[in-house]
Every structure is written in structure tokens, then in C-alpha cells.
Amino acid sequence: MNKFDFNKELDCTGLNCPLPVLKTKKIMDNMAKGEILRMISTDPGSKNDVTSWVGRTGNEILSIEELGKKIIFFIRKA
Amino acid sequence: MTFIKSFTSKNLFSSLTNKDDFLLLDVRNKKDFSRFQIEGPFEVDMVNIPYFDFLEGEDGNISKVSRQKPVKIVCAKEGSALYVGEILVAHGFEDVAYLAGGIKTWGNLLTPKRINPKSDDYALFQFIRPGKASCNYGLLYKGEMIIFDPSRNYEFYKSFAESHRTKIVRTFETHLQADYISGSKQIANVNGAEIMAHVSDFKDASFQYSEVKDGESYPVGDDGPEIKVLHSPGHTPGSTSYIIDDKYFITGDTMFIFSVGRPDLSGKTEEWSLMLFDTLTNKVQNLDKNLDVLPGHYMDWNEANDKLLFVEKLGEVIQHNAGVYKITTPEKFTQYIKDNMRKSPEVYREIRKVNSGWLDVDMDEADIMDLGKNECAAEAYNAEKG
DSSP states (O other), X not given: OOSSOOSEEEEETTOOTTHHHHHHHHHHHTXXXXXXXXXXXXXXXXXXXXXXXXXXXXXXXXXXXXXXXXXXXXXXXX | OOOOEEEOXXXXXXXXXXXOOOEEEEOSOHHHHHHOOOOOSSOOOEEEOOGGGGTSSHHHHHTTSOSSSOEEEEOSSSHHHHHHHXXXXXXXXXXXXXETTOHHHHHHOOEEEEOSOXXXXXXXXXXEXXXXXXXXXXXXXXXXXXXXXXXXXXXXXXXXXXXXXXXXXXXXXXXXXXXXXXXXXHHHHHHOOEEXXXXXXXXXXXXXXXXXXXXXXXXXXXXXXXXXXXXXXXSSTTOEEEEETTTEXXXXXXXXXXXXXXXXXXXXXXXXHHHHHHIXXXXXXXXXXXXXXXXXXXXXXXXXXXXXXXXXXXXXHHHHTHHHXXXXXXXXXXXXXXXXXXXXXXXXXXXXXXXXXXXXXXXXXXXXXXXXXXXXXXXXXXXXXX
């Protein structure tokens, strides 16, 4: 499901914390301002972790959707 | 070369009760941390710095971690604790360890403590679950073990029974639990143990159980202590207490050392409040005041005695909660409950379905549902008002 057009995609299916956040940070460090990342995680802890981390960086979560075990984030780089 | 060590929940509980000097570093996000934290009988030197804070401005956050004492790191599963541990070691910290298996192992931990004197021919244990602030009980006599309100830590009961050379023959439920997942179904399936429960709570259960009835007694073995059944509705309509050997009063969530069980968890507040009023006024207060109350929960470690057991004489419990027990009319009692009502956790509805056997969840889901301190007391600081 693509609610937003996105520039990059990161699939963290099967990975546990801290990897989803670490990988998200790494990829977002190399993105330009305003670009959008679609990130998929299956770690239930990611929901609060990613939300909390993004809040700290100034980046913006556009949406979080849960499809079965998958959590799909759209994050805009600030 | 410094290595990161690991520790178990059991090790952590020992450190907490031994008053070891260490820093507990919880690296979960603030939201999860505020919902549920590690608690022990004594003050814990604890700090919460989410693991992802070590990604941005590493040095600033490292300076918040004391170098004066050993650091024990806790996270949700264990990966993030190990990650932060490696960063600390790289910055010269010498004594760093992480909780193997993450905080859910703390949530499931049971710590056994003997209640009755060793000279008795039976053994009664309190299994304290520090992560849930709850207590369940084991009664052992001549090769048989009976569990009251087992949690789903099946491995613990299995090895406890084996190490005492007993077989689990029965589990008694004090009520249909809403705050944690019961282990009775699994124990019955694997060990063939008989589940004993009150029909008012379990009439819709999808599994087999035997009905307990008010006034009945169950012997343990051929000549062991007796278990007397006391129907004590209020927290739920099927709430049942068990009196062992005319000395020990397993109350479930009917009453706690510093509170009484909430009758407002299902939306039928008035009806269940009246039941609880009747139970407390006409049943509990007529019992022998010398009974040792063994509650299903505690609110705070302050309630434990000097042996770190949650047990108190019935007469004392009534004194502690005089504000509740002295209410003389059902109307005033219901008003009192309403005045102290607060929201019940949404997950309780789902846990009830699991405990009736109508909802199956996998291990991960069960871990998430089962995490966090209970919300079963009518209010937590009754003694101060009483």
C-alpha cells in the first residue's frame, strides 16, 4: 500500500531492535531534505521506537500503518 | 579486553534483594519505560536513556551513565542492550552487562518463597511475580503439587515440581483473570492436571474444568491439609477464595493487604459492588482474624514483611483497610467504589478471552499482552485514608 510517493525504501522484515532504527538512521542521513522514506518493520517494538526516535531528530512521520505483522512507516526528512 | 556479560532476570532479582550497588540502565523508549519498569524491594538506582539516543550525540548521553559502579542494561528483547553495552565498553566502561532475553523475561519471572514452617508435613510456597506485582501459590504434599492461579511460565512450575519430586495434579483458579494469562490450560494439557474453578466465571470456557462450590473441602493426598472453598464474589461473580489447613487464606483478587479487588473491571459496577460489599461484610469479617491473608497482588513492595513475603493476618488487613470495611450500607459502598474508579486497561478484555480458551495467541503476542503491572486494586493508597 502506497499512501505517499516515496524516494527510498527500506525493508527491515525479520530484524529486531536496534537494527530497524539503526538502518533507518543510516539511510536517512544520506537523503535530501523533503525526501520520503517508506520503511517496513515486523518488530512490534519498532512502532514506539521509530516514533520516539523520529520525534527527536526533527524528521516527520507522515503515517504508520499496520498490515498483519508488518508495520509500514512513511517518514519525511527534515 | 573487556567483555560484556549477560545476566538473567533471576540474577537481577537476587541483586535487587541483596541490595547490590549497581546502575540499572533501561534503554527502551520513554513510552514503554513509563508503562512498565523494573521494581524491587529496595530503591533501585535507575536511569532511562533510549538506545537511539546513543546514535545522536553519543558522548553527551554517555556522560549521563555513572562510571562509579557496575552497569546493568535492560531493553525490550536484548539486542539494543547489547548494542549500548558495546558502546559503553568502547568508551572504557569496565563492568557492563545486559539482560539476556530482554524485559519480557523479567515480566514472566517467578520467585518462590516458603510461607509455612519447615516443621509442617506440607509445604506452602508464594510464587512472587515481581514484573506483574502478583502472587500465586504452590502447595506440596507427598508427591503432589497443587497450584493456585498459575501464570503461563510453565517451565518454572515444571522444574519446581520436578526438583521437589512432585507431580502437578490440580490447579485452582480464584477467578477468571483479566490482567494476566493463566497457565492452567497448558498445565492441564501437558500434565493432565485437573482445573478447579467456579462456574460463575468459567461457564463459557472452551476447556474442561471441575466446578468448585462454596463450603466444599478438598483433601490433599490421603491425609494432607484441607483446602476449603469460600465463594467470595465481587471482583468477579465467580471469585473464590481458598483456606488451607484453617490457617492460610488465598484471597485471589477479593482482597489485598492494602486494598480490595476492583468490582468495576467489566462495566457491571453496581451489581458487582453489591456482591463485594456482601462478601466483605458478611463473609470475610466473620472469619478467624488469625488467618494469614495471601493476596493475588500487591501494590508496592512496602507491603512485604521482613522476609519479603506478602502475608498479613486477616485482623490486620481489616485494620489497614478500615475505610472500606467500616462502610455500613451497600449504597455508600457502591459510591465509594465509583469515587475511586479509573479506566481499566483495554487489553484486559482480550486476556479474558484467552483465559476462557476462546482466543489463541502466539508466544510473542502473549508476551506483549502479559507485560506490565496489574490494575486490580480498587485504589492503591487506601491505608492512608482509612
